[in-house]
Amino acid sequence: MLDVHRLIVLRSVVEAGSIQAAAAHLGYTPSAISQHLAALQRETGTTLMERIGRGIRPTEAGRLLATYAGRIQSQISEAETALADLRAGKTQRLVVHYFATAGAVLIPPIMADFGRRFPDVRVELRLGKGLGKEGADAEIVVLPGTAGVPAGFRAIHLLDDPYVVVLPPDHPLAGEEEVELARLGGEPWIDNEWPSTLCREIVLDACGAAGFSPHFAVEAHDYSSAVAFVAAGLGVTVLPRLALGAVPARDLTCRPVIRPVPHREIYVVVREYAADHPALAAFIALLQTTANERCASITTAP
Template identity: 70%
Template structure:
């Protein structure tokens, strides 16, 4: 393996044109410079300089190594700058992973404000992978008591998101203000999360506590499709309130569920080493502000989705 320090010496000799000039520039004696060059020639088994009159001239191999030495020094300088920025809490990239609802509701209202504050930071938004061996700077996700957050990560609670029963508009219970979950036991159901997820398991657990297992007759893979099926009268479903803020619901009835209620808990999972860095702190603050606005609106569902959405956007300005 080539010695990086000797490559730096080689570059200096090539670019200054003499051992004496390189020695003066690097603060070495000419003898020390000559020793480094001789050692590098032994390492490479190549002649790096040849005599030219009373001086020396780099060979093709010497010029080639000097070019690579320049690239190596540039990369090292870049690494040192990036490390210095990281220690000072300056990050040039922020990778945020999210699940579908968070991507549609929680993140958009804060991106413009964050980019305005940190125009030099590149925000990478990617669909979540869960707590894998490839952690992002932040992962917005649904957690339950059965999920263990790995060491080095910190789970920060954002909000509890209640599920609402979604019924066809002409359903006998559509005019109710709330609905006891057990009253939906005999209904046909539309499955909205397949394969199974924490959210689906939350619904199944609540239905089990109410004394029944849902009779799924339609399989959908997302909330919007499930709501569209409900609108046609194919069955009923349950959808988190946060998701319903971005799904057309004029053709269905959405009712809070009681006895029991069903709720999913949304968290931001961040690296402990970067949690207090300025960029992360600001992003997390904006995210918690939007989440708190939606959480405070959970008891105001009947006042309309528009008021909740408007309040969320204004809260980060």
């Protein structure tokens, strides 16, 4: 097992750029720093620092261990802060990051119930990415499966969110129960995502599988604007079904898209060591219940 203290010494040397600077920062002698590095190299059986001229620089293994040492220090700091807050009787805190649709549809319905069950826990909701950021306990996110989830995190599936097409009520396809994606190939499309998002790629990949590339007549990077453009008769838009709970398509027709059925996978990602914390576990359980309910209740009828 690697010695945590020696890992921290290694990180200090890597960040300071020299043994002397690390010694001054940590309050050690240069000799003590060198001894810690030598012991860590023996433990790992790997060269961690190499000499360059009159100085030193980390090897690839040294940089790798220094990165993990930083994560360990961060977790130790969080643990110390949490313990100090507990001893002082301070209110517990739960920080959750989310994307807009999830924030509008999945989170609000659970907050009253969660507040009754955990009145001493303060929930802080943050729009935007939080995965891996210090202080974030969980993030609701769209992922292409769990293969890319970093070590130290756990991805918990919430729901598969299929896409629907939003049409003007007088559109020739409005009378169909389901719409084959290929039948939208000749329509003017209204974009509703930023070009780099996974959600947009899901739709484009499905269109490619159906044999066409959509012509985007209107560029809109949010669901509300896209639906408004559909209402004005400027085209059609394809968006996740869950979004209908946040952006009701009033006076419009929504139909499931098939052959293929594009869908996005929504997860809540948590830190592995915190996943079983009672408050966080309860928050996730409530999210899962709400996700199941929303998935069953959102209708695609006109």
